[in-house]
Amino acid sequence: xxxxxxxxxxxxxxxxxxxxxxxxxxxxxxxxxxxxxxxxxxxxxxxxxxxxxxxxxxxxxxxxxxxxxxxxxxxxxxxxxxxxxxxxxxxxxxxxxxxxxxxxxxxxxxxxxxxxxxxxxxxxxxxxxxxxxxxxxxxxxxxxxxxxxxxxxxxxxxxxxxxxxxxxxxxxxxxxxxxxxxxxxxxxxxxxxxxxxxxxxxxxxxxxxxxxxxxxxxxxxxxxxxxxxxxxxxxxxxxxxxxxxxxxxxxxxxxxxxxxxxxxxxxxxxxxxxxxxxxxxxxxxxxxxxxxxxxxxxxxxxxxxxxxxxxxxxxxxxxxxxxxxxxxxxxxxxxxxxxxxxxxxxxxxxxxxxxxxxxxxxxxxxxxxxxxxxxxxxxxxxxxxxxxxxxxxxxxxxxxxxxxxxxxxxxxxxxxxxxx
Ligand SMILES: Cc1cc2nc3c(=O)[nH]c(=O)nc-3n(C[C@H](O)[C@H](O)[C@H](O)COP(=O)(O)OP(=O)(O)OC[C@H]3O[C@@H](n4cnc5c(N)ncnc54)[C@H](O)[C@@H]3O)c2cc1C
Numbered sequence: 001x002x003x004x005x006x007x008x009x010x011x012x013x014x015x016x017x018x019x020x021x022x023x024x025x026x027x028x029x030x031x032x033x034x035x036x037x038x039x040x041x042x043x044x045x046x047x048x049x050x051x052x053x054x055x056x057x058x059x060x061x062x063x064x065x066x067x068x069x070x071x072x073x074x075x076x077x078x079x080x081x082x083x084x085x086x087x088x089x090x091x092x093x094x095x096x097x098x099x100x101x102x103x104x105x106x107x108x109x110x111x112x113x114x115x116x117x118x119x120x121x122x123x124x125x126x127x128x129x130x131x132x133x134x135x136x137x138x139x140x141x142x143x144x145x146x147x148x149x150x151x152x153x154x155x156x157x158x159x160x161x162x163x164x165x166x167x168x169x170x171x172x173x174x175x176x177x178x179x180x181x182x183x184x185x186x187x188x189x190x191x192x193x194x195x196x197x198x199x200x201x202x203x204x205x206x207x208x209x210x211x212x213x214x215x216x217x218x219x220x221x222x223x224x225x226x227x228x229x230x231x232x233x234x235x236x237x238x239x240x241x242x243x244x245x246x247x248x249x250x251x252x253x254x255x256x257x258x259x260x261x262x263x264x265x266x267x268x269x270x271x272x273x274x275x276x277x278x279x280x281x282x283x284x285x286x287x288x289x290x291x292x293x294x295x296x297x298x299x300x301x302x303x304x305x306x307x308x309x310x311x312x313x314x315x316x317x318x319x320x321x322x323x324x325x326x327x328x329x330x331x332x333x334x335x336x337x338x339x340x341x342x343x344x345x346x347x348x349x350x351x352x353x354x355x356x357x358x359x360x361x362x363x364x365x366x367x368x369x370x371x372x373x374x375x376x377x378x379x380x381x382x383x384x385x386x387x388x389x390x391x392x393x394x395x396x397x398x399x400x401x402x403x404x405x406x407x408x409x410x411x412x413x414x415x416x417x418x419x420x
Contacts, residue, residue: 014140014156016048018314021131021143022163023051025064025109026286026303028116030161033307035121040317044123048155052130053148061110062263063182063225065217066300067102067365077115080106080219082197085361089353090202099361104197106217106225107300129153134160136279159320161310162278163286172272173399174338176210177234178297181241181264182227184219185249188256192218200356202349204248207232210341211348214248223260226252231341231348235266267297271335276306276322283322285310290324295334296368302326326370333377336392345388358383 018034020027031049038044052058063079082104086096117126129145144154201214210232218224228244230236236244241264249257267287274290276283285291291302305325313320324331340346356364359380366372367380381389 014158015046016125016155016157017045017159019048019050019141019143019155019157019160020163021050021134021160022286023049023113023126024059024163024286025112025300026163026289026291026306027051027161028112029303030285030307030310031120031124032116033304033311034314035116035119035124037311037315039314044121045314047120047124048143048157049120049124049126050129050131050143050145050155051126052145053128055130057130059109060263061108062265063217064107064109064112064300065104066107066298067099067104067369068301069101070103072105074105074107074112077107077111078105079108079111080194080217082195082217084193084196085199086196087199087352087356087361088201088203089357090206090349092203093353093357095353095356095361097360097362099365102362102365104199127155131162131164134162134279134282136282138280141279141281158281159314160279160282161285161322162282163284163288166274166284166288169268170270170272170274172270172335173396174271174335174342175233176231176269176338176342178229178231178267178269179235179265180215180227180229181236181238181245181262182215182225183245183249183259184261185224185226185254185257186260187222187254190221191252191254191257192216192221192224194218194220200352201248201251202353203251204228204244206347206349209233209344211352212244213349213352214251216252225263231269233342238264267292267299269294269297269338271331271338274324276324283310283320285322289322290326293326293334293368293370294331295337298368301369329374329377330367330370332396333381336389336396339396340385340388340392343392345392346385351384354383354385355380 020030034045034047085099085104086094128148131143131145133144135142140156140158141160142154142156147153198216204212204214206212210230212230215227216224228241228248276289278284285306286303287299291306292299302325306322309323310320341348363376
């Protein structure tokens with residue numbers, strides 16, 4: 001620290017090359033990616049990882065799932081992996097096909113946190129600070145916040161990457177929520193196949209708006225993460241999720257079971273445009289920086305692509321603008337899907353059952369992570385309700401050309417207020 005202070009005094013430099021605000025998926029991934037990266041002059045980057053001390057601003061531990069071929073950089077930390085994946089239609093039809101080259105993987109956020117902090121080089125400073133403001137500047141930005149004891153502290157950094165939830169939340173034309181609660185359950189008899197994950201079970205009763213499904217990730221023959229998820233406009237109460245989860249465990253025929261832990265969340269599913277550059281020296285990353293895929297809520301892969309791009313730019317001495325990690329055409333397709341679901345032009349359960357029933361799982365997963373070809377995507381499009389999707393595509397095009405509601409754009413179907 002003393003050498004750093006001296007370097008700052010002599011060079012008139014900022015305290016840090018990089019300040020990362022938030023030690024969640026985006027902050028940890030970026031810290032990990034920057035550890036050991038040198039700047040153009042061959043000096044290790046000085047990084048501050050700013051995370052509030054444990055308290056109301058710290059998200060509870062969670063699991064992060066994603067898919068990629070075997071041999072990924074987090075493989076040694078995985079809590080579980082599954083090669084056999086399936087989707088169950090509303091009538092119980094099993095859609096199961098090869099997911100190759102992908103394996104579905106689960107990480108626990110606490111394991112990632114411990115690993116990133118343990119392997120961070122000496123040039124990474126973890127700072128417990130509740131950030132209250134970021135000031136942009138020409139030569140550096142200033143991060144201000146409150147220390148655990150209540151004292152004020154500020155630091156300067158050449159580049160700031162902010163992963164705090166964006167306020168206000170960017171608004172698009174369509175704004176749905178992926179909201180869910182998951183139970184880690186333990187059964188008294190063998191009930192799960194630890195090699196097989198159920199990605200979408202569309203048998204639960206469907207809500208009046210959007211779609212509902214179960215999700216089962218077995219951790220052993222007697223343990224699994226069992227989730228109840230909806231894509232819709234309004235989150236449920238915890239009691240509502242618990243009722244739905246109890247019913248779902250009954251549907252799975254688990255026999256006797258107990259809940260050992262729970263996780264709950266709300267992930268935005270929106271066609272809003274996310275800006276990643278919000279100042280000369282300040283950027284947004286993670287969900288706040290558009291890393292959440294609108295049609296799925298998956299974020300972890302996007303966060304990794306953002307972090308890799310930032311690390312490359314810093315090593316090459318370029319302005320490290322994080323990319324929104326999805327292709328424009330995929331975002332446009334997602335906007336159509338979300339719109340079709342929100343207006344009720346397509347029934348969610350039938351839509352997803354049709355998609356997974358008519359296409360190889362590996363191809364659908366490639367598309368959902370942005371790695372598919374246009375030809376394959378067009379073929380996949382034919383397995384969705386073509387008339388409803390074409391009408392919605394035309395509606396979206398009209399909306400973007402004419403530029404807003406009230407000038408020909410179709411407004412969403414009214415949704416009855418509902419809380420379970
Ligand atoms: C329960 C749950 C499960 C999920 N599962 C998956 C999954 O399986 N796969 C997937 O791809 N996505 C998943 N997601 C979506 C997404 O990956 C996660 O929400 C992910 O954590 C988003 O990363 P992030 O860094 O953008 O935000 P976060 O991980 O939420 O990180 C934001 C960080 O900012 C910090 N912060 C907040 N305020 C301040 C402040 N004032 N000062 C300093 N720091 C602050 C917080 O402490 C937090 O660490 C899940 C989300 C939830 C809620």
